[in-house]
Amino acid sequence: MRHTLAILALLGACDAPEESPNAPRAEVVQALAEQVAQGHYDEFALRAEALHRAATTLCASPDADTFAAAQAGWWAAKAPWVRAEVIQFGPVVEYPERLGPKLDDWPVSADAVEALISSDAPLDVASFGLMGSATRGLPVVEYLLWPAEEDALATLLATPRRCEALVGASGDVALSAERLATVWREDWSARVGRPSPEDGDAYDTVQDALDEWVNRMAFTAENIRGTKLGAPVGDKTGGEPQLDLLQSRPSGRSLTDARDALAGVHDVWTGGAGDGALGVSDLLRDDPTLSAQVDALFEACDARLLELPEPLEDTILLQPELVARAQDALLALQVAVQVDLAQRLSVTITFNDNDGD
Amino acid sequence: MLAPLRAALSAPVDPAGLVVFRVGFGLLAAFSALRFLALGWVEALYITPTTHFPWLPGLSVPSPTALYGLFVAQIVAGLGVAWGRAPKLWLVVWLLCFGFVELLDKSLYLNHYVLFTLMGLWMLLLPLGRLRLHGGVALPAWGLWLMRAQVATVYLWAGVAKLNADWFLRGEPLKTWLEARAGLPLVGPLLAADATALAMSWAGAAYDLSAPWLLLHPRTRPLGVVLVLGFHSAVGLLFPIGVFPALMILCSTLLWSPSWPRRWWGVWTPPSLTAPPLPWPQTAALFVMITLLTLFPGRGLLRGEDVAWTERGHRLAWRVMLIEKTGLVVYRVVEPKTGRVWRVSPAEGLTALQHKQLRTQPDLIRDYAIQLKAQHAAEGRDVVVTADAWASLNGRPAQRLLRADLNLTQPLRALDEAGWILPRQTP
Numbered sequence: 175m176r177h178t179l180a181i182l183a184l185l186g187a188c189d190a191p192e193e194s195p196n197a198p199r200a201e202v203v204q205a206l207a208e209q210v211a212q213g214h215y216d217e218f219a220l221r222a223e224a225l226h227r228a229a230t231t232l233c234a235s236p237d238a239d240t241f242a243a244a245q246a247g248w249w250a251a252k253a254p255w256v257r258a259e260v261i262q263f264g265p266v267v268e269y270p271e272r273l274g275p276k277l278d279d280w281p282v283s284a285d286a287v288e289a290l291i292s293s294d295a296p297l298d299v300a301s302f303g304l305m306g307s308a309t310r311g312l313p314v315v316e317y318l319l320w321p322a323e324e325d326a327l328a329t330l331l332a333t334p335r336r337c338e339a340l341v342g343a344s345g346d347v348a349l350s351a352e353r354l355a356t357v358w359r360e361d362w363s364a365r366v367g368r369p370s371p372e373d374g375d376a377y378d379t380v381q382d383a384l385d386e387w388v389n390r391m392a393f394t395a396e397n398i399r400g401t402k403l404g405a406p407v408g409d410k411t412g413g414e415p416q417l418d419l420l421q422s423r424p425s426g427r428s429l430t431d432a433r434d435a436l437a438g439v440h441d442v443w444t445g446g447a448g449d450g451a452l453g454v455s456d457l458l459r460d461d462p463t464l465s466a467q468v469d470a471l472f473e474a475c476d477a478r479l480l481e482l483p484e485p486l487e488d489t490i491l492l493q494p495e496l497v498a499r500a501q502d503a504l505l506a507l508q509v510a511v512q513v514d515l516a517q518r519l520s521v522t523i524t525f526n527d528n529d530g531d
Numbered sequence: 532m533l534a535p536l537r538a539a540l541s542a543p544v545d546p547a548g549l550v551v552f553r554v555g556f557g558l559l560a561a562f563s564a565l566r567f568l569a570l571g572w573v574e575a576l577y578i579t580p581t582t583h584f585p586w587l588p589g590l591s592v593p594s595p596t597a598l599y600g601l602f603v604a605q606i607v608a609g610l611g612v613a614w615g616r617a618p619k620l621w622l623v624v625w626l627l628c629f630g631f632v633e634l635l636d637k638s639l640y641l642n643h644y645v646l647f648t649l650m651g652l653w654m655l656l657l658p659l660g661r662l663r664l665h666g667g668v669a670l671p672a673w674g675l676w677l678m679r680a681q682v683a684t685v686y687l688w689a690g691v692a693k694l695n696a697d698w699f700l701r702g703e704p705l706k707t708w709l710e711a712r713a714g715l716p717l718v719g720p721l722l723a724a725d726a727t728a729l730a731m732s733w734a735g736a737a738y739d740l741s742a743p744w745l746l747l748h749p750r751t752r753p754l755g756v757v758l759v760l761g762f763h764s765a766v767g768l769l770f771p772i773g774v775f776p777a778l779m780i781l782c783s784t785l786l787w788s789p790s791w792p793r794r795w796w797g798v799w800t801p802p803s804l805t806a807p808p809l810p811w812p813q814t815a816a817l818f819v820m821i822t823l824l825t826l827f828p829g830r831g832l833l834r835g836e837d838v839a840w841t842e843r844g845h846r847l848a849w850r851v852m853l854i855e856k857t858g859l860v861v862y863r864v865v866e867p868k869t870g871r872v873w874r875v876s877p878a879e880g881l882t883a884l885q886h887k888q889l890r891t892q893p894d895l896i897r898d899y900a901i902q903l904k905a906q907h908a909a910e911g912r913d914v915v916v917t918a919d920a921w922a923s924l925n926g927r928p929a930q931r932l933l934r935a936d937l938n939l940t941q942p943l944r945a946l947d948e949a950g951w952i953l954p955r956q957t958p
Contacts, residue, residue, distance in 0.1 A: 199713070200714070379714040381711045381712070381713070381714050396876070400874075412869075414871075464928075505919070508859060512857065513859055513929035
């Protein structure tokens with residue numbers, strides 16, 4: 175026993191931590207909050223405002239060009255929003271803001287939107303801000319810009335209230351996006367980026383915040399595989415396609431949504447493209463094998479998604495095997511993140527909010 | 532030759548230590564059940580889940596009212612055991628309620644709940660109601676040694692399970708767990724150092740293997756007590772393991788002198804009459820029982836495989852704090868007749884805790900496959916269920932845990948013969 179204690183004492187004495195080539199976890203967590211998340215939200219706010227301007231212009235002088243510009247505005251605004259899908263924490267889901275459903279309560283309720291247009295309820299931006307999630311957000315704007323009817327512009331202009339609703343809904347999206355960027359900058363950026371036990375928040379330590387990011391990486395890969403691809407291809411229905419479950423189906427953006435969501439996960443991995451960007455991969459500088467493996471899996475996923483012909487609904491019907499290949503690649507990425515990366519970084523894997531749906 | 536042993540087994544022992552243990556046991560049992568109610572765990576663990584993994588086929592979760600009743604009964608029974616009037620009756624009530632609840636879901640298995648149950652069972656064999664600090668009867672020595680054998684078994688098998696390369700050479704899984712606490716002020720960098728994990732691993736194994744002897748021997752007992760208090764307090768602070776530290780500290784008192792409470796409660800007067808030797812049948816039964824309780828936990832060694840990886844023989848074996856495992860499972864359900872395929876994530880039908888347990892434990896993965904088959908059978912489909920399952924153990928790279936080509940709903944014997952659990956690849 176005396177010898178054991180002596181050995182332990184000796185071990186304790188020479189217990190100086192070695193210099194690690196990895197970036198400090200605190201710096202990575204801070205960079206993810208202040209650069210990656212803030213970057214996406216700022217970009218989303220800018221593009222949502224541009225969408226609102228385009229919608230306003232369209233309704234003021236409707237023609238094919240302004241209509242195409244409004245559609246392009248919606249398409250562009252969707253990119254940073256979907257790229258930020260990996261950030262399923264903070265003001266997107268937490269009260270009092272809980273901006274996620276206000277911005278993107280999918281699938282759209284066509285009946286609710288048509289009822290609103292048919293009513294005499296006010297349709298200005300402020301009124302949309304008081305509505306429930308069924309009649310506001312990006313899916314409502316998509317529904318108005320890509321109606322089921324063949325002549326989309328004529329449908330939009332069929333009644334003045336339709337265009338009025340487009341301007342109001344897009345303005346509401348712009349306000350919510352601006353609110354999201356502001357709340358993240360002024361509150362959540364510090365709560366997630368510089369966690370402290372004193373503030374009584376969900377993240378007491380840097381490890382808590384890192385756990386969140388790595389969990390979200392895995393869950394987002396899972397959601398792309400299971401929700402964006404798997405559900406419409408019929409994973410839950412024995413292979414019977416469920417095209418109604420395609421996200422962004424009216425606009426034909428389903429596949430781009432999937433790629434943007436994957437790009438968002440990749441941003442967390444690399445820290446994005448900015449100077450001095452820090453991401454989760456910077457915590458693995460001492461493990462180039464795993465780091466290279468994850469890089470390769472991201473590339474494989476990207477390649478598999480790129481090989482899917484547009485539109486995704488046709489591919490689901492005609493070449494479901496290609497969708498399955500993309501799903502397999504995403505599953506391999508999820509294994510690397512949820513199993514390898516989580517073990518390597520001492521991350522506790524929790525629960526995907528989409529589980530149990 | 533065995534006559535002296537039989538006489539020694541029936542020798543009278545001061546019941547004071549056991550009386551204090553009974554009181555502590557009852558209070559802890561009541562506290563544990565109260566904690567379940569107060570923290571909403573009855574709802575979260577038993578009522579909310581739509582799927583369970585019962586230990587016995589056909590066992591199902593009762594109505595919420597009955598469940599809450601079972602926990603309230605545990606509180607009352609626990610207090611009854613502590614109180615000391617008809618303690619065996621209360622103990623039976625507690626054992627039935629607690630044991631039934633434990634059998635409801637394998638995914639909620641905890642070693643210390645099994646220890647709790649066994650200690651309660653062994654106490655039933657003692658003249659519990661007549662053991663008092665003053666008056667009453669003496670505790671027969673066999674009773675004390677039965678309880679001691681159980682406690683020592685826990686420590687020793689916990690120690691033996693740590694005699695492996697992961698624990699001794701890689702400092703795993705402590706290294707992984709302590710790295711997650713690197714952000715703690717002051718001690719964080721120290722906790723994250725490899726040497727700290729190694730030192731704590733070695734100390735942990737040495738502690739487990741030596742604790743019973745240190746506590747039994749009067750000269751080393753003070754050191755043993757300090758170590759027990761220090762170790763379990765530290766573990767309780769670092770890791771969320773509920774009432775385990777309190778239970779182990781309480782159990783360790785059985786290894787002290789049985790008269791230890793006399794320091795505060797006066798001297799014990801041994802009975803004047805010598806107890807008759809323990810009859811042969813009881814002696815034989817006692818030896819069978821002690822042999823079983825001491826050897827059964829080692830059954831996993833018989834397979835010659837890494838129990839931490841396969842988890843065959845992991846439960847009911849006192850293998851504590853040995854595994855950091857993460858995993859991922861996706862089921863593939865195929866209807867051969869039509870060729871239809873379903874991909875199922877188990878998380879869709881399980882709670883977070885159940886899913887966490889399932890994704891690394893082969894028997895739970897198989898149990899859920901059988902449940903999926905039953906769900907499809909209820910809709911008139913005959914399906915084959917396979918699983919893509921990966922896992923990583925103690926920091927190793929992920930690898931497949933199960934063969935992906937086997938129908939997991941086959942009988943277990945057929946799966947075993949087919950080698951359904953793949954061997955660990957990385958040394």
